[in-house]
Amino acid sequence: MAKLPAPKVLAKDGSALWNNVTSLITFEDPRETHTLRQACLLEDDVARLRAELKLAALIVQGSTGQPVENPLLGAIRNATALQARLLSSINVVPASVNDLSVAGRRLVSSRYA
Numbered sequence: 001m002a003k004l005p006a007p008k009v010l011a012k013d014g015s016a017l018w019n020n021v022t023s024l025i026t027f028e029d030p031r032e033t034h035t036l037r038q039a040c041l042l043e044d045d046v047a048r049l050r051a052e053l054k055l056a057a058l059i060v061q062g063s064t065g066q067p068v069e070n071p072l073l074g075a076i077r078n079a080t081a082l083q084a085r086l087l088s089s090i091n092v093v094p095a096s097v098n099d100l101s102v103a104g105r106r107l108v109s110s111r112y113a
Helices: 012-024 030-054 071-089 097-111
Strands: 059-061 067-069
Antiparallel strands (some): 059 067
């Protein structure tokens, strides 16, 4: 089966994640392809949130004047947690058990490199 091209709606970071995952895994179930697409869209969202956070303060003023963390930090945490759940729900069926550990290590290292 040929490698799936990245959906056109994905930006740079989402496309990179798509290409990393699809280079390791063959998808036969459209539900899993949809799950991967959603995870890649989240990758793009997180990249945009992080770009915004670079321009903002980490501590901002709360509704009553108290110092609070920037809400962008919570949005990034929520998006990455959802993304992790989506990626872990994809059914990986490698050719052998050894392939699974190699593929898993590659996915983890590419995601957090």
